[in-house]
Amino acid sequence: MSDILVETKELCEYFQVKKGFLSSEKQTLKAVDRVSVTISKGETLGLVGESGCGKTTFGKTILYLNRPTSGQVLYDGTDIGTLSKEDLRKLRLRMQIVYQDPYGSLNTRMSVGDILQEPMVYHRLCTKKESHEKVRELLEQVGLRTFHESRYPHEFSGGQRQRIAIARALAVDPEFIVCDEPVSALDVSVQSQVLNLLSELKEKRGLTYLFISHDLSVVRHISDRIGVMYLGQMVETAPEEELFRSRLHPYTKALFDAMPVPKSGVRLKRTTLQGDLPSPINPPSGCHFRTRCPYCTEKCSQVQPVLKDVGNGHFVACHLFDK
Amino acid sequence: MDKDILLNVKELHTGFESPKGFIPAVTGVSFDIARGESVALVGESGCGKSVTAMSVMQLLSVPPARIEAEEIKYNGQDLMKFSAGKMREIRGNEISMIFQEPMTSLNPILKIGFQIAESLRIHRGLNKKEAWDEAVNMLRKVGIPDPEKRVNEYPHQLSGGMRQRVMIAIALSCRPNLLIADEPTTALDVTIQAQILELIADLQEETGMSLLLITHNMGIVAQMADRVMVMYAGQIVESTDVDTIFDNPAHPYTIGLLESIPSADEKVKTLNIIEGTVPSPMFYPKGCRFAPRCPYADEKCAAVQPSLSNIGNGHLCRCHYPKNTKGGGQL
Numbered sequence: 001m002s003d004i005l006v007e008t009k010e011l012c013e014y015f016q017v018k019k020g021f022l023s024s025e026k027q028t029l030k031a032v033d034r035v036s037v038t039i040s041k042g043e044t045l046g047l048v049g050e051s052g053c054g055k056t057t058f059g060k061t062i063l064y065l066n067r068p069t070s071g072q073v074l075y076d077g078t079d080i081g082t083l084s085k086e087d088l089r090k091l092r093l094r095m096q097i098v099y100q101d102p103y104g105s106l107n108t109r110m111s112v113g114d115i116l117q118e119p120m121v122y123h124r125l126c127t128k129k130e131s132h133e134k135v136r137e138l139l140e141q142v143g144l145r146t147f148h149e150s151r152y153p154h155e156f157s158g159g160q161r162q163r164i165a166i167a168r169a170l171a172v173d174p175e176f177i178v179c180d181e182p183v184s185a186l187d188v189s190v191q192s193q194v195l196n197l198l199s200e201l202k203e204k205r206g207l208t209y210l211f212i213s214h215d216l217s218v219v220r221h222i223s224d225r226i227g228v229m230y231l232g233q234m235v236e237t238a239p240e241e242e243l244f245r246s247r248l249h250p251y252t253k254a255l256f257d258a259m260p261v262p263k264s265g266v267r268l269k270r271t272t273l274q275g276d277l278p279s280p281i282n283p284p285s286g287c288h289f290r291t292r293c294p295y296c297t298e299k300c301s302q303v304q305p306v307l308k309d310v311g312n313g314h315f316v317a318c319h320l321f322d323k
Numbered sequence: 324m325d326k327d328i329l330l331n332v333k334e335l336h337t338g339f340e341s342p343k344g345f346i347p348a349v350t351g352v353s354f355d356i357a358r359g360e361s362v363a364l365v366g367e368s369g370c371g372k373s374v375t376a377m378s379v380m381q382l383l384s385v386p387p388a389r390i391e392a393e394e395i396k397y398n399g400q401d402l403m404k405f406s407a408g409k410m411r412e413i414r415g416n417e418i419s420m421i422f423q424e425p426m427t428s429l430n431p432i433l434k435i436g437f438q439i440a441e442s443l444r445i446h447r448g449l450n451k452k453e454a455w456d457e458a459v460n461m462l463r464k465v466g467i468p469d470p471e472k473r474v475n476e477y478p479h480q481l482s483g484g485m486r487q488r489v490m491i492a493i494a495l496s497c498r499p500n501l502l503i504a505d506e507p508t509t510a511l512d513v514t515i516q517a518q519i520l521e522l523i524a525d526l527q528e529e530t531g532m533s534l535l536l537i538t539h540n541m542g543i544v545a546q547m548a549d550r551v552m553v554m555y556a557g558q559i560v561e562s563t564d565v566d567t568i569f570d571n572p573a574h575p576y577t578i579g580l581l582e583s584i585p586s587a588d589e590k591v592k593t594l595n596i597i598e599g600t601v602p603s604p605m606f607y608p609k610g611c612r613f614a615p616r617c618p619y620a621d622e623k624c625a626a627v628q629p630s631l632s633n634i635g636n637g638h639l640c641r642c643h644y645p646k647n648t649k650g651g652g653q654l
Contacts, residue, residue, distance in 0.1 A: 266546060
């Protein structure tokens with residue numbers, strides 16, 4: 001597992017937002033704030049968190065679809081930030097993304113065949129004729145039929161469209177795919193089909209995933225390791241089994257408790273977590289979670305906790321675990 | 324036994340006229356809700372859950388909608404025979420509804436206090452001052468901090484969870500006997516979802532109102548419902564109490580649906596799946612509507628539509644071969 005494919009070092013992505021509708025004053029929104037993670041070859045890192053916690057921004061920044069404000073992304077040992085435009089373009093052959101909304105991410109005016117050919121043609125991977133052959137292959141791999149090639153996106157259901165989006169990501173034979181909430185827009189019975197497809201493809205092609213979702217049970221199903229984000233920061237990372245055995249950070253605990261479990265005999269639990277997510281523009285000082293945390297102490301408002309190793313590959317950013 | 328039934332729907336058929344032809348969204352749905360009971364209506368998108376609720380409330384515009392029912396009895400009165408004016412008195416007063424998207428259901432240019440007070444003035448005949456004070460009260464009741472200040476704010480100043488609290492305040496302001504909640508937490512984050520569900524359960528306990536909860540999330544069903552109705556392709560396919568649905572589901576669709584949810588308790592390598600997709604309402608199969616996706620379907624299933632029948636202890640199932648019964652050998 002020492003083969004690290006992607007590594008981020010203190011990755012930050014800040015956005016400047018206007019203070020008011022007519023104001024010219026700018027404020028800084030820290031969407032991703034000093035996040036350092038590693039993803040090994042063949043591993044699936046699951047990323048969970050509530051909306052606005054920076055999951056998606058992190059996924060985009062790791063691919064340099066957004067330029068990070070500071071920090072580094074190392075892909076296979078090379079710092080992406082130092083690459084020329086042309087080299088970055090070539091690197092994109094190895095990393096792809098699947099978006100959440102299969103209705104918005106496919107061009108409605110292109111046939112499925114054209115959608116799948118475009119990346120190959122753009123990267124000059126093969127001739128037109130060969131690409132035809134490849135498109136058919138891809139369609140079969142994602143569980144669609146070859147005659148679907150000439151159809152248009154509107155003729156497909158949500159699950160089928162997500163299969164097309166996955167096929168498009170696979171068109172350039174990448175090794176790393178960022179899956180940004182790929183099943184959130186789908187119905188349960190279709191969701192399981194797409195999840196199985198992703199697992200199957202990973203095994204067949206030896207893919208590495210960064211899997212972003214707000215659904216803990218989905219993330220658990222697909223991930224080897226899980227990271228929990230809160231207001232732009234990583235608060236806990238651990239191998240999947242370890243995290244489900246012992247959750248340390250109060251936010252992770254609250255998140256797990258809040259998740260409704262589909263089985264008999266579970267009536268409504270009392271929730272520990274009160275209040276809303278604070279705005280990422282002016283996050284609380286010290287630990288960002290302290291305003292909602294039942295264990296908050298004075299230290300939490302003054303010192304920002306950093307990720308600490310607590311053994312078993314388990315990292316947590318919380319003062320409760322200071323020694 | 325029948326005397327505490329609050330809402331009774333019999334043979335509801337709702338469809339829509341469209342340029343492509345008639346779309347049957349809900350076909351032959353019958354159910355009842357007792358006083359104080361929580362009933363969940365679950366199913367995937369497009370199965371007719373919301374249309375069922377909208378038909379009961381008569382919130383669909385006719386045409387293009389066409390609503391037919393043997394009866395929709397609320398508290399002994401047949402709502403189908405009500406005039407539009409009389410129906411308006413029922414809505415809000417007796418039956419209230421909250422919707423999925425709290426942003427689009429609130430008026431963006433009116434203060435939230437006004438929006439709560441409005442229904443109080445119309446339905447309970449309070450004057451402006453009384454209604455405003457009651458609005459502040461309602462906000463406090465649904466757990467909005469600083470209600471005296473918040474009552475003067477506009478919807479865009481509130482977060483999603485707060486907006487849904489305002490919607491609940493409006494819905495409950497006239498103390499309805501039945502609350503229809505259509506995916507009340509789908510647009511919200513899990514930690515906020517837990518707060519809202521808790522709020523609804525608390526208020527239900529306090530007021531003794533009945534709840535019809537529409538959702539696609541089986542986890543929410545487990546937490547909130549006394550009884551569950553599973554809908555598929557415009558029909559109720561299974562209906563029973565909440566424990567039985569999870570421990571002893573009988574319809575292949577319910578079984579498949581439960582098995583296809585990734586579990587947070589244990590990890591499996593591959594998830595069970597239901598093959599194929601939901602059929603379009605324009606092309607429902609002749610026999611059982613689930614037959615094309617059902618692993619146990621035979622010729623009988625393709626030819627004859629099963630009826631919703633009692634397989635014991637009030638457990639209703641629309642299947643020729645329900646699980647755990649005599650003759651259900653296939654499952």
